[in-house]
Amino acid sequence: MKALVYHGPGLRAWETVHDPTVLEPTDAVVQIDSSTICGTDLHILKGDVPEVKPGTVLGHEAVGTVVETGAGVATLNEGDRVLVSASPRAAIAGSAVRATTVSAPAEEAESSVT
Amino acid sequence: MPETLTDEQVLFLADILPTAYEVGILNGRVGPGDTVAIVGAGPIGLAAVMTAKLFTPGRIIAIDLDLGRLAKARAFGADATIDNGSEDAIAAVKELTGGLGVDVAIEAVGVPATFELCTELIRPGGRVANVGVHGHSATLHLEKLWIQDVTITTGLVDTVTTPTLMQLIEQGKLDPTPFATHRFALADTMTAYDTFAAAAESNALKVVLEAQRLAIEAPHREELVGAVV
Numbered sequence: 124m125k126a127l128v129y130h131g132p133g134l135r136a137w138e139t140v141h142d143p144t145v146l147e148p149t150d151a152v153v154q155i156d157s158s159t160i161c162g163t164d165l166h167i168l169k170g171d172v173p174e175v176k177p178g179t180v181l182g183h184e185a186v187g188t189v190v191e192t193g194a195g196v197a198t199l200n201e202g203d204r205v206l207v208s209a210s211p212r213a214a215i216a217g218s219a220v221r222a223t224t225v226s227a228p229a230e231e232a233e234s235s236v237t
Numbered sequence: 238m239p240e241t242l243t244d245e246q247v248l249f250l251a252d253i254l255p256t257a258y259e260v261g262i263l264n265g266r267v268g269p270g271d272t273v274a275i276v277g278a279g280p281i282g283l284a285a286v287m288t289a290k291l292f293t294p295g296r297i298i299a300i301d302l303d304l305g306r307l308a309k310a311r312a313f314g315a316d317a318t319i320d321n322g323s324e325d326a327i328a329a330v331k332e333l334t335g336g337l338g339v340d341v342a343i344e345a346v347g348v349p350a351t352f353e354l355c356t357e358l359i360r361p362g363g364r365v366a367n368v369g370v371h372g373h374s375a376t377l378h379l380e381k382l383w384i385q386d387v388t389i390t391t392g393l394v395d396t397v398t399t400p401t402l403m404q405l406i407e408q409g410k411l412d413p414t415p416f417a418t419h420r421f422a423l424a425d426t427m428t429a430y431d432t433f434a435a436a437a438e439s440n441a442l443k444v445v446l447e448a449q450r451l452a453i454e455a456p457h458r459e460e461l462v463g464a465v466v
Contacts, residue, residue: 127426137427155423157244158446160433161252162279163370168430171372184251186244204238206403208396209252 126180132170140180148195153187153207160184161209183209239407245445246406249284249413253443254402256394257284257345257368262292263398264390265341265366270295272334274358275315276326277345278306280416280442281368285343286313287411288402298333300326300354305440313415321354330358338363349375356382356389364388419444424452 126140143152161184167175185207189199199205238247262285267273271294275282278301286297299310300319307318319329330339338360344352347369353376355365367390377389405411418441421429429444436442 125424125426127430135427135430137424154448155446156448157248158423159248159251159443160430160446162281164430165434166370166372168434171370184248186238186248186251204240206238206247206250206399208250208399209256209394 127182129167129175129177129179129181131177133168134177135168135181145191145193148193150193151189151196151199151205152191153185153205154190155182155185155187155207156204157187158182158185183207238403242403242406244447245414245417246412247403248445249416249443250399250402250406252394253280253284253416254288254411254413255396255398257281257343258288258291258398258402259394259396260368260390260392261285261343261345261366262288264392265343265364266388267292267294267341269293271340272296272298274298274300274330274339274342274355275310275345276300276321276342276351276355276358277347277369278303278310278315278318279345279436282306282343282345283309283313283416283442284413285345285368286310286315287413290314291405291411296333298330298339303437305437309442326354327357334360340364341366344369347371349373353378356387359385359387362386364390367391416443417445418442420450421446422450422452423448428453 124140124142125137128136128138130136145152164181166172167181187205187207189201189203189205192199267289269292273289273294275285278299286299289297296316298317298319299307299315300321301307302322304320307320310318317333319326339358341364342355342358344355344365344367352367356378359365402411419432421444423446426446429446432439433441433444
């Protein structure tokens with residue numbers, strides 16, 4: 124899939140990265156339908172947030188469709204439309220989502236746009 | 238997510254709305270009749286204007302250096318605006334509040350000057366709710382504040398309020414769609430970043446990246462771009 128990757132202060136690239144997969148039983152993989160950009164992403168790109176290392180995929184706000192869930196996910200099914208929140212402890216509309224792993228929620232092209 | 242809501246109605250619940258609401262409005266304990274100063278009228282400040290209204294404040298004063306952003310603040314519901322570049326914000330706020338200061342000052346910028354300004358805008362017993370992402374230390378003027386009964390809060394969004402905010406959107410009581418000023422295909426993400434980073438020129442608030450939208454540019458931009466961020 125495609126993703127916006129941070130490559131150090133002032134540097135970003137739209138490049139192909141590995142498709143996300145379920146790593147933990149509590150993971151869900153979400154296909155991105157809509158996303159947006161945050162002021163914090165700009166801070167990261169400037170190098171203001173040293174905790175975020177070069178090579179990190181940026182993007183933490185999205186609406187999407189669940190394509191895969193781990194064995195420990197009881198409240199979501201494939202095909203569910205979800206909000207992917209900025210917080211890692213996202214609790215949305217009764218469903219606890221720890222959507223994706225380190226490689227997401229990424230801008231991606233696992234959609235009809237090629 | 239309810240099927241009745243569009244992506245754009247819900248997308249800004251991912252970050253700016255619960256951030257402004259939890260770390261700004263709730264932390265600042267905005268109540269009915271309060272005078273609230275919001276320093277910084279970018280997306281977070283504007284989300285603070287929008288969610289402050291859930292508590293029927295008496296007056297919302299938006300403060301920014303950018304006249305375009307101040308105009309947006311008015312459109313989002315601010316009662317008064319102060320151009321901090323050409324006016325003395327402290328004097329203007331004192332005049333608006335009969336010399337007392339505001340009940341709550343929300344810092345939505347993230348630099349030392351605006352944090353310190355917030356501490357000077359509040360009345361005795363007032364609250365500063367810091368939302369801004371700071372990269373440097375600021376000065377806390379305890380020589381003035383020690384006697385003022387002030388509360389200063391900081392924090393990061395939790396998203397515990399997201400279900401409530403979503404319900405308000407469903408019920409037609411909250412409408413975040415005005416935040417979407419630009420729309421791009423996901424494949425045009427690099428251009429979207431350019432537009433968002435140049436918000437002063439593009440007047441962008443939030444840009445929406447859509448999977449279903451056709452790309453404008455050919456998706457070949459795999460080269461590393463040393464872009465101006």
